[in-house]
Amino acid sequence: MSSTKEATKIQVTKISVSKxxxxxxxxxxxxxxLSHPQRLMIMGHLTQGPKTVSELVxxxxxxxxxxxxxxxxxxxxxxxxxxxxxxxxxxxxxxxRLIQLIAVIQNIFCR
Amino acid sequence: MSSTKEATKIQVTKISVSKxxxxxxxxxxxxxxLSHPQRLMIMGHLTQGPKTVSELVxxxxxxxxxxxxxxxxxxxxxxxxxxxxxxxxxxxxxxxRLIQLIAVIQNIFCR
DNA sequence: TTAGCATATTATAAAGTAATAATATGTCAA
DNA sequence: TTGACATATTATTACTTTATAATATGCTAA
Numbered sequence: 001m002s003s004t005k006e007a008t009k010i011q012v013t014k015i016s017v018s019k020x021x022x023x024x025x026x027x028x029x030x031x032x033x034l035s036h037p038q039r040l041m042i043m044g045h046l047t048q049g050p051k052t053v054s055e056l057v058x059x060x061x062x063x064x065x066x067x068x069x070x071x072x073x074x075x076x077x078x079x080x081x082x083x084x085x086x087x088x089x090x091x092x093x094x095x096x097r098l099i100q101l102i103a104v105i106q107n108i109f110c111r
Numbered sequence: 112m113s114s115t116k117e118a119t120k121i122q123v124t125k126i127s128v129s130k131x132x133x134x135x136x137x138x139x140x141x142x143x144x145l146s147h148p149q150r151l152m153i154m155g156h157l158t159q160g161p162k163t164v165s166e167l168v169x170x171x172x173x174x175x176x177x178x179x180x181x182x183x184x185x186x187x188x189x190x191x192x193x194x195x196x197x198x199x200x201x202x203x204x205x206x207x208r209l210i211q212l213i214a215v216i217q218n219i220f221c222r
Numbered sequence: 223t224t225a226g227c228a229t230a231t232t233a234t235a236a237a238g239t240a241a242t243a244a245t246a247t248g249t250c251a252a
Numbered sequence: 253t254t255g256a257c258a259t260a261t262t263a264t265t266a267c268t269t270t271a272t273a274a275t276a277t278g279c280t281a282a
Contacts, residue, residue: 015155
Protein backbone atom coordinates (compact mmCIF):
# COMPACT_ATOMS: atom_id res chain seq x y z
CA MET A 1 0.00 0.00 0.00
CA SER A 2 1.37 3.45 -0.82
CA SER A 3 1.41 5.89 2.05
CA THR A 4 2.58 9.47 1.82
CA LYS A 5 1.98 11.75 -1.13
CA GLU A 6 4.72 13.92 -2.57
CA ALA A 7 4.11 17.31 -4.19
CA THR A 8 1.94 16.81 -7.23
CA LYS A 9 -0.75 18.58 -9.20
CA ILE A 10 -4.39 17.71 -9.44
CA GLN A 11 -6.30 18.55 -12.57
CA VAL A 12 -9.53 20.31 -11.68
CA THR A 13 -12.20 20.98 -14.26
CA LYS A 14 -15.29 23.19 -14.27
CA ILE A 15 -17.96 22.35 -11.73
CA SER A 16 -20.97 20.52 -13.13
CA VAL A 17 -24.01 20.89 -10.95
CA SER A 18 -25.81 18.01 -12.63
CA LYS A 19 -22.93 15.58 -12.00
CA UNK A 20 -23.05 16.69 -8.42
CA UNK A 21 -26.78 16.08 -8.19
CA UNK A 22 -26.25 12.44 -9.06
CA UNK A 23 -23.68 11.79 -6.39
CA UNK A 24 -24.54 14.27 -3.66
CA UNK A 25 -25.91 11.60 -1.34
CA UNK A 26 -22.80 9.48 -1.63
CA UNK A 27 -20.45 12.46 -1.34
CA UNK A 28 -22.26 13.91 1.66
CA UNK A 29 -22.06 10.51 3.36
CA UNK A 30 -18.34 10.55 2.77
CA UNK A 31 -17.95 14.08 4.12
CA UNK A 32 -20.03 13.25 7.16
CA UNK A 33 -17.88 10.22 7.86
CA LEU A 34 -14.85 12.53 7.80
CA SER A 35 -16.47 15.32 9.77
CA HIS A 36 -15.20 14.64 13.24
CA PRO A 37 -11.87 15.89 14.54
CA GLN A 38 -10.72 12.48 15.63
CA ARG A 39 -11.94 10.64 12.56
CA LEU A 40 -10.13 13.21 10.47
CA MET A 41 -6.97 12.62 12.48
CA ILE A 42 -7.36 8.87 12.13
CA MET A 43 -7.41 9.37 8.38
CA GLY A 44 -4.50 11.77 8.58
CA HIS A 45 -2.38 9.28 10.45
CA LEU A 46 -3.40 6.49 8.11
CA THR A 47 -2.23 8.50 5.11
CA GLN A 48 1.24 7.90 6.55
CA GLY A 49 0.79 4.15 6.32
CA PRO A 50 -1.14 1.31 7.96
CA LYS A 51 -1.48 1.37 11.73
CA THR A 52 -2.76 -0.96 14.42
CA VAL A 53 -5.65 -0.01 16.65
CA SER A 54 -3.38 0.50 19.63
CA GLU A 55 -1.05 2.71 17.62
CA LEU A 56 -4.05 4.82 16.68
CA VAL A 57 -5.23 4.97 20.29
CA UNK A 58 -1.86 6.55 21.14
CA UNK A 59 -1.70 8.83 18.12
CA UNK A 60 -5.26 10.10 18.28
CA UNK A 61 -5.83 10.28 22.03
CA UNK A 62 -9.14 8.51 21.90
CA UNK A 63 -10.44 5.64 23.99
CA UNK A 64 -10.05 2.12 22.69
CA UNK A 65 -13.78 1.67 22.63
CA UNK A 66 -14.56 4.81 20.74
CA UNK A 67 -11.73 4.26 18.31
CA UNK A 68 -13.01 0.80 17.57
CA UNK A 69 -16.48 2.21 16.97
CA UNK A 70 -15.11 4.91 14.71
CA UNK A 71 -13.06 2.40 12.75
CA UNK A 72 -16.06 0.12 12.35
CA UNK A 73 -18.11 2.92 10.99
CA UNK A 74 -15.34 4.22 8.79
CA UNK A 75 -14.87 0.76 7.36
CA UNK A 76 -18.59 0.46 6.66
CA UNK A 77 -18.45 3.84 4.94
CA UNK A 78 -15.50 2.77 2.80
CA UNK A 79 -12.95 5.11 4.34
CA UNK A 80 -10.64 2.44 5.69
CA UNK A 81 -9.89 -1.22 5.25
CA UNK A 82 -8.35 -3.64 7.71
CA UNK A 83 -6.27 -6.74 7.69
CA UNK A 84 -5.42 -8.94 10.62
CA UNK A 85 -1.82 -9.90 11.20
CA UNK A 86 -1.53 -12.14 14.22
CA UNK A 87 -2.94 -10.39 17.19
CA UNK A 88 -3.04 -7.00 15.48
CA UNK A 89 -5.54 -5.49 13.13
CA UNK A 90 -3.85 -3.19 10.66
CA UNK A 91 -6.03 -0.39 9.37
CA UNK A 92 -5.28 1.56 6.22
CA UNK A 93 -6.90 4.13 3.96
CA UNK A 94 -9.30 2.23 1.72
CA UNK A 95 -8.88 4.23 -1.44
CA UNK A 96 -6.11 6.31 -2.95
CA ARG A 97 -8.62 9.03 -3.82
CA LEU A 98 -9.18 9.65 -0.12
CA ILE A 99 -5.52 10.36 0.33
CA GLN A 100 -5.78 12.87 -2.49
CA LEU A 101 -8.80 14.47 -0.87
CA ILE A 102 -7.10 14.81 2.48
CA ALA A 103 -4.00 16.25 0.86
CA VAL A 104 -6.12 18.83 -0.94
CA ILE A 105 -8.10 19.71 2.16
CA GLN A 106 -4.91 20.21 4.07
CA ASN A 107 -3.36 22.28 1.33
CA ILE A 108 -6.40 24.49 1.08
CA PHE A 109 -7.39 24.83 4.74
CA CYS A 110 -4.50 24.00 7.06
CA ARG A 111 -2.22 26.98 7.46
CA MET B 112 -17.87 37.78 -7.31
CA SER B 113 -16.37 35.13 -9.61
CA SER B 114 -18.59 32.12 -10.16
CA THR B 115 -17.62 29.10 -12.26
CA LYS B 116 -14.17 27.57 -12.34
CA GLU B 117 -12.43 26.64 -15.57
CA ALA B 118 -10.02 23.72 -15.92
CA THR B 119 -6.97 24.36 -13.81
CA LYS B 120 -4.42 22.52 -11.73
CA ILE B 121 -4.06 22.56 -7.99
CA GLN B 122 -0.67 22.12 -6.45
CA VAL B 123 -0.83 19.51 -3.70
CA THR B 124 2.07 18.94 -1.34
CA LYS B 125 2.89 16.16 1.07
CA ILE B 126 0.50 15.61 3.94
CA SER B 127 1.65 16.96 7.29
CA VAL B 128 -0.09 15.29 10.19
CA SER B 129 0.97 18.00 12.63
CA LYS B 130 -0.49 20.79 10.50
CA UNK B 131 -3.66 18.79 10.41
CA UNK B 132 -3.73 18.39 14.16
CA UNK B 133 -3.85 22.13 14.58
CA UNK B 134 -6.82 22.66 12.32
CA UNK B 135 -8.73 19.42 12.57
CA UNK B 136 -11.52 20.92 14.64
CA UNK B 137 -12.07 23.75 12.21
CA UNK B 138 -11.81 21.49 9.17
CA UNK B 139 -14.16 18.89 10.58
CA UNK B 140 -16.69 21.63 11.34
CA UNK B 141 -16.44 22.70 7.73
CA UNK B 142 -16.89 19.15 6.45
CA UNK B 143 -19.83 18.60 8.73
CA UNK B 144 -21.48 21.76 7.50
CA LEU B 145 -21.12 20.39 3.96
CA SER B 146 -22.16 16.87 4.82
CA HIS B 147 -25.80 16.93 3.85
CA PRO B 148 -27.04 16.26 0.33
CA GLN B 149 -29.03 19.44 0.16
CA ARG B 150 -26.42 21.64 1.76
CA LEU B 151 -23.92 20.25 -0.71
CA MET B 152 -26.27 21.07 -3.57
CA ILE B 153 -26.82 24.56 -2.20
CA MET B 154 -23.08 25.06 -2.35
CA GLY B 155 -22.94 23.48 -5.79
CA HIS B 156 -25.53 25.87 -7.15
CA LEU B 157 -23.87 28.82 -5.47
CA THR B 158 -20.58 28.02 -7.19
CA GLN B 159 -22.43 29.07 -10.35
CA GLY B 160 -23.08 32.50 -8.92
CA PRO B 161 -25.19 34.26 -6.27
CA LYS B 162 -28.79 33.14 -5.88
CA THR B 163 -31.85 34.32 -3.99
CA VAL B 164 -33.51 32.13 -1.40
CA SER B 165 -36.46 31.47 -3.67
CA GLU B 166 -34.18 30.48 -6.54
CA LEU B 167 -32.50 28.01 -4.22
CA VAL B 168 -35.85 26.66 -3.06
CA UNK B 169 -36.59 25.81 -6.69
CA UNK B 170 -33.12 24.49 -7.52
CA UNK B 171 -32.67 22.36 -4.41
CA UNK B 172 -36.20 21.10 -3.85
CA UNK B 173 -36.21 21.95 -0.20
CA UNK B 174 -38.82 23.78 1.85
CA UNK B 175 -38.44 27.50 2.40
CA UNK B 176 -38.18 26.98 6.11
CA UNK B 177 -35.53 24.34 6.00
CA UNK B 178 -33.55 26.19 3.36
CA UNK B 179 -33.55 29.29 5.51
CA UNK B 180 -32.35 27.26 8.47
CA UNK B 181 -29.63 25.65 6.37
CA UNK B 182 -28.51 29.01 5.03
CA UNK B 183 -28.42 30.48 8.50
CA UNK B 184 -26.24 27.70 9.72
CA UNK B 185 -24.03 27.76 6.65
CA UNK B 186 -23.54 31.47 7.09
CA UNK B 187 -22.61 31.00 10.74
CA UNK B 188 -20.13 28.32 9.66
CA UNK B 189 -18.59 30.61 7.07
CA UNK B 190 -19.73 28.68 4.01
CA UNK B 191 -21.89 31.40 2.52
CA UNK B 192 -22.42 35.12 2.78
CA UNK B 193 -25.52 37.13 1.99
CA UNK B 194 -26.43 40.55 0.80
CA UNK B 195 -29.88 42.06 0.61
CA UNK B 196 -30.97 43.71 -2.60
CA UNK B 197 -34.44 45.11 -2.23
CA UNK B 198 -36.79 42.36 -1.30
CA UNK B 199 -34.30 39.61 -2.10
CA UNK B 200 -31.43 38.19 -0.14
CA UNK B 201 -28.65 37.08 -2.41
CA UNK B 202 -26.53 34.25 -1.08
CA UNK B 203 -23.08 33.45 -2.40
CA UNK B 204 -20.14 31.22 -1.56
CA UNK B 205 -18.23 32.96 1.22
CA UNK B 206 -14.73 32.01 0.20
CA UNK B 207 -13.03 31.17 -3.06
CA ARG B 208 -11.28 28.24 -1.36
CA LEU B 209 -14.65 26.55 -0.90
CA ILE B 210 -15.23 26.68 -4.64
CA GLN B 211 -11.86 25.01 -5.09
CA LEU B 212 -12.76 22.35 -2.57
CA ILE B 213 -16.06 21.58 -4.23
CA ALA B 214 -14.41 21.43 -7.63
CA VAL B 215 -11.85 18.98 -6.33
CA ILE B 216 -14.44 16.84 -4.59
CA GLN B 217 -16.44 16.67 -7.75
CA ASN B 218 -13.44 15.85 -9.85
CA ILE B 219 -12.38 13.09 -7.52
CA PHE B 220 -15.73 11.57 -6.56
CA CYS B 221 -18.43 12.48 -9.07
CA ARG B 222 -18.26 10.19 -12.09
C1' DT C 223 -5.45 -24.92 28.11
C1' DT C 224 -5.12 -20.78 30.11
C1' DA C 225 -3.43 -15.95 31.04
C1' DG C 226 -2.99 -11.77 29.01
C1' DC C 227 -3.09 -8.58 25.53
C1' DA C 228 -5.64 -6.64 21.32
C1' DT C 229 -9.83 -5.51 19.54
C1' DA C 230 -14.97 -5.53 19.11
C1' DT C 231 -19.58 -5.25 20.81
C1' DT C 232 -23.35 -3.74 23.61
C1' DA C 233 -25.87 -0.60 26.47
C1' DT C 234 -27.04 3.82 27.84
C1' DA C 235 -27.42 8.72 28.58
C1' DA C 236 -26.54 13.21 26.74
C1' DA C 237 -26.19 16.19 22.89
C1' DG C 238 -26.86 17.50 18.31
C1' DT C 239 -29.37 17.33 13.78
C1' DA C 240 -33.35 16.96 10.58
C1' DA C 241 -37.96 17.67 9.13
C1' DT C 242 -42.16 20.00 9.50
C1' DA C 243 -45.51 23.34 10.60
C1' DA C 244 -46.79 27.67 12.27
C1' DT C 245 -45.81 32.27 12.91
C1' DA C 246 -43.11 36.56 12.59
C1' DT C 247 -40.48 40.11 10.22
C1' DG C 248 -38.92 42.92 6.33
C1' DT C 249 -39.72 45.26 1.98
C1' DC C 250 -42.13 47.08 -1.85
C1' DA C 251 -45.92 48.71 -4.60
C1' DA C 252 -50.32 50.34 -4.77
C1' DT D 253 -50.87 52.27 5.36
C1' DT D 254 -52.07 48.01 3.71
C1' DG D 255 -51.58 43.75 0.97
C1' DA D 256 -48.57 40.62 -0.93
C1' DC D 257 -44.49 38.49 -1.41
C1' DA D 258 -39.63 37.12 0.41
C1' DT D 259 -37.26 35.48 4.11
C1' DA D 260 -36.37 34.32 9.07
C1' DT D 261 -37.56 32.48 13.48
C1' DT D 262 -39.62 29.42 16.78
C1' DA D 263 -41.47 25.18 18.43
C1' DT D 264 -41.79 20.42 18.30
C1' DT D 265 -40.92 15.66 17.33
C1' DA D 266 -38.15 12.08 15.52
C1' DC D 267 -33.71 10.57 14.55
C1' DT D 268 -28.63 10.24 14.73
C1' DT D 269 -24.29 10.88 16.86
C1' DT D 270 -21.16 11.12 20.69
C1' DA D 271 -19.10 9.67 24.92
C1' DT D 272 -18.50 6.41 28.37
C1' DA D 273 -18.46 2.18 30.75
C1' DA D 274 -18.86 -2.60 30.92
C1' DT D 275 -18.40 -6.84 28.84
C1' DA D 276 -17.22 -10.13 25.14
C1' DT D 277 -14.31 -12.19 21.60
C1' DG D 278 -9.95 -13.41 19.13
C1' DC D 279 -5.22 -14.62 19.20
C1' DT D 280 -0.68 -16.09 20.98
C1' DA D 281 2.69 -17.61 24.06
C1' DA D 282 3.64 -20.17 27.81
